[in-house]
Amino acid sequence: MIQTNAPILLEIDGLHASVDGTPILKGLSLVVRAGEVHAIMGPNGSGKSTLSKVLAGHPDYEVTAGSVKFLDRDLLALEAEERARAGLFLAFQYPIEIPGVSNAAFLRQAYNTLAVARGEEELDPIEFDDYINERIKVVELPASFLERSVNEGFSGGEKKRNEIVQMAVLNPKVAILDETDSGLDIDALKTVSQGVNQLSNAENAIIMVTHYQRLLNYIVPDFVHVMADGRLIKTGGKELAQELESRGYDWLRSQASTPGAV
Amino acid sequence: MSALTDSRHWLASALTDSQQPITTPSVTQGLQERARTYLQDAALPTAHEEDWRFMTLVPLLEHTYQTPARAGHILLPDISRFILPEAEGRRLTFVDGYFSPELSNLSELGSIVLRPLGTLNDTDGPRALGSIAPPESDTMTALATLFGREGACLEVPPGVNEPRPIHLLFVSSGAREGVRIAPRIWISTGPRSKATVVQTYVATHETVQAVHAITEVAVGEESELTHIRVQSESRMGCHFERCAANLGLRARYTLRNITLGGRLSRFDVSIDGVETEMNATLDGLALLAGDQEADTRSQLIHRKPHGQSRQSQRMILDGCSHAVFRGLIRVHPQAQQTDSAQSSRGLLLSSDSRIDTKPELAIEADDVKCAHGAAIGQLDEEQLFYLRARGISESDARALLTFAFAAEVLENIPIHSLRKQLQAVVLGRTQRAESKK
Numbered sequence: 162m163i164q165t166n167a168p169i170l171l172e173i174d175g176l177h178a179s180v181d182g183t184p185i186l187k188g189l190s191l192v193v194r195a196g197e198v199h200a201i202m203g204p205n206g207s208g209k210s211t212l213s214k215v216l217a218g219h220p221d222y223e224v225t226a227g228s229v230k231f232l233d234r235d236l237l238a239l240e241a242e243e244r245a246r247a248g249l250f251l252a253f254q255y256p257i258e259i260p261g262v263s264n265a266a267f268l269r270q271a272y273n274t275l276a277v278a279r280g281e282e283e284l285d286p287i288e289f290d291d292y293i294n295e296r297i298k299v300v301e302l303p304a305s306f307l308e309r310s311v312n313e314g315f316s317g318g319e320k321k322r323n324e325i326v327q328m329a330v331l332n333p334k335v336a337i338l339d340e341t342d343s344g345l346d347i348d349a350l351k352t353v354s355q356g357v358n359q360l361s362n363a364e365n366a367i368i369m370v371t372h373y374q375r376l377l378n379y380i381v382p383d384f385v386h387v388m389a390d391g392r393l394i395k396t397g398g399k400e401l402a403q404e405l406e407s408r409g410y411d412w413l414r415s416q417a418s419t420p421g422a423v
Numbered sequence: 424m425s426a427l428t429d430s431r432h433w434l435a436s437a438l439t440d441s442q443q444p445i446t447t448p449s450v451t452q453g454l455q456e457r458a459r460t461y462l463q464d465a466a467l468p469t470a471h472e473e474d475w476r477f478m479t480l481v482p483l484l485e486h487t488y489q490t491p492a493r494a495g496h497i498l499l500p501d502i503s504r505f506i507l508p509e510a511e512g513r514r515l516t517f518v519d520g521y522f523s524p525e526l527s528n529l530s531e532l533g534s535i536v537l538r539p540l541g542t543l544n545d546t547d548g549p550r551a552l553g554s555i556a557p558p559e560s561d562t563m564t565a566l567a568t569l570f571g572r573e574g575a576c577l578e579v580p581p582g583v584n585e586p587r588p589i590h591l592l593f594v595s596s597g598a599r600e601g602v603r604i605a606p607r608i609w610i611s612t613g614p615r616s617k618a619t620v621v622q623t624y625v626a627t628h629e630t631v632q633a634v635h636a637i638t639e640v641a642v643g644e645e646s647e648l649t650h651i652r653v654q655s656e657s658r659m660g661c662h663f664e665r666c667a668a669n670l671g672l673r674a675r676y677t678l679r680n681i682t683l684g685g686r687l688s689r690f691d692v693s694i695d696g697v698e699t700e701m702n703a704t705l706d707g708l709a710l711l712a713g714d715q716e717a718d719t720r721s722q723l724i725h726r727k728p729h730g731q732s733r734q735s736q737r738m739i740l741d742g743c744s745h746a747v748f749r750g751l752i753r754v755h756p757q758a759q760q761t762d763s764a765q766s767s768r769g770l771l772l773s774s775d776s777r778i779d780t781k782p783e784l785a786i787e788a789d790d791v792k793c794a795h796g797a798a799i800g801q802l803d804e805e806q807l808f809y810l811r812a813r814g815i816s817e818s819d820a821r822a823l824l825t826f827a828f829a830a831e832v833l834e835n836i837p838i839h840s841l842r843k844q845l846q847a848v849v850l851g852r853t854q855r856a857e858s859k860k
Contacts, residue, residue: 217812220804245814257809261827270823271813278814310827327813 176227187391203388246278248334300356317344342376354379450548458558488603495596510590567635570605581613597628640668656684711744725758740776769799
């Protein structure tokens with residue numbers, strides 16, 4: 162929901178970033194306030210996933226110019242784990258398998274790390290068990306998945322649901338969903354979307370990064386941004402997504418004379 | 424040349440020590456004579472031999488060793504942390520190579536026969552003793568045979584199914600420097616029996632010592648043996664062990680080998696499927712730091728059809744440690760429809776650590792399935808980032824991933840107290856490795 166006087170959670174200004182010396186982001190700006198749902202759409206290679214990784218603090222990406230403020234802190238000065246503790250969350254496009262680490266132990270360690278950062282009590286395994294069994298209902302993930310190694314042998318849909326479980330456990334201020342719809346069948350898409358909608362509230366914000374309009378039928382955005390060549394070239398409401406679906410991206414690129422539109 | 428001179432000198436002095444008038448079990452006297460004969464023309468292995476290409480005996484040769492005249496003074500509380508509650512009543516304990524009745528507890532053996540070798544006479548001992556790992560196998564086996572003073576003899580009678588583990592505990596007291604210990608272990612399971620044996624080598628003090636061990640295993644027809652070996656001796660000591668197992672018809676043998684201790688250690692294991700439908704599992708985990716060197720040499724031999732074997736070796740190295748793994752799978756012409764898989768994975772936590780790994784397949788049958796793979800690497804950067812993106816610090820993430828690498832082997836240890844003990848050791852090591860950085 163849009164509340165013009167809601168506090169700003171994330172403020173990206175003129176962000177440039179490169180990987181292996183190749184510039185990918187070329188002056189991207191975006192303001193996200195509490196309660197808002199943003200969608201960033203764009204063709205392959207426009208830099209969508211780079212934006213997600215840069216914000217989450219992936220070491221392979223180098224920020225060459227610009228600034229990012231997150232809850233009044235300089236996000237770019239923080240390590241990846243400090244960003245997570247401050248309340249930033251990235252749902253991975255390709256969640257990583259970690260054989261030998263149980264999902265439950267991983268979730269508990271992550272939860273307790275964040276709890277300490279927030280000045281809250283840690284949960285012991287029994288307390289956490291009660292908590293997690295409540296949280297996994299958000300995406301209907303069977304409890305048996307908690308005993309398995311993190312993402313190991315999970316189907317594509319199960320991995321994406323596990324990402325949303327982590328979001329539910331960590332309760333972030335800003336969640337970036339990187340291509341969360343990719344690889345999901347329609348039922349899984351509904352389940353995941355319902356989970357995200359349950360977690361969305363007036364205090365937090367969601368940024369969906371997606372290639373297709375399909376996800377936006379289930380998680381309705383307040384803003385749709387079009388990304389091309391490392392910048393946001395157009396911003397509109399949810400109807401812009403439908404226009405993109407029917408007309409593609411090319412018409413925008415040809416008239417991309419409005420750089421950094423926010 | 425001086426290395427060769429050292430090696431000759433060391434061997435000559437070792438042979439002299441073995442003539443000291445210390446009691447020898449009568450059951451092994453014949454084997455010792457054979458070993459002495461073999462050693463007259465033998466030399467210690469050098470790096471020129473393919474079997475010893477990656478590891479030298481220098482840490483052994485830097486010291487001289489003597490068989491101690493008596494065991495160091497050890498009381499039950501000194502070893503309480505090594506005792507497995509699950510195996511209470513079935514524990515045979517040795518201190519510095521000597522049988523310790525005080526530290527053993529044999530009150531719940533049932534029909535299982537578990538005795539110190541020293542109590543056996545010629546007619547009493549297993550007839551096949553010394554036939555699975557003959558003294559003439561190689562120099563190190565001959566030395567271990569010759570040095571042998573005591574050991575354990577475990578016989579599981581036919582049809583006996585013992586779900587509770589049996590513990591063979593070898594304690595080094597560290598009371599004196601330069602102690603030589605040479606245990607000989609015999610384990611046999613009768614037809615259709617089932618048992619679990621834990622063989623642990625521990626030290627109550629860190630000191631220079633040398634252990635030369637021989638373990639012979641005979642797994643009877645349709646019997647099932649789980650054998651867990653943990654070597655966590657002094658990080659200043661040397662440990663050489665020859666472990667040889669013969670598998671009978673449809674026998675199942677699982678060996679899980681954990682190497683934590685030793686300045687220099689070598690585990691030379693062969694599993695020989697002499698009858699059809701053998702089923703062998705061989706797991707190894709070496710967790711090394713500092714200047715530790717550990718060499719694992721394995722041979723899985725399929726002689727008859729329809730055998731299955733699974734082997735997984737894991738190595739985690741920190742400091743300037745060095746691990747060697749050489750795994751041979753041999754499939755003889757008759758052993759059709761063998762199904763065998765081997766994997767070895769190494770994790771290097773420091774830039775000065777080193778792993779040499781060499782899988783070897785020798786396949787002489789045409790209808791077989793043999794898979795093998797070897798990988799050595801560092802922690803996966805994408806896994807690290809994933810954990811950090813969830814708020815877990817980089818050092819915690821490294822420790823978690825390192826622990827996970829070992830977890831697969833540890834999870835398969837069927838004894839709760841031992842599994843927890845080992846997990847705590849691994850966790851302690853992985854966290855300590857991190858705190859240095």
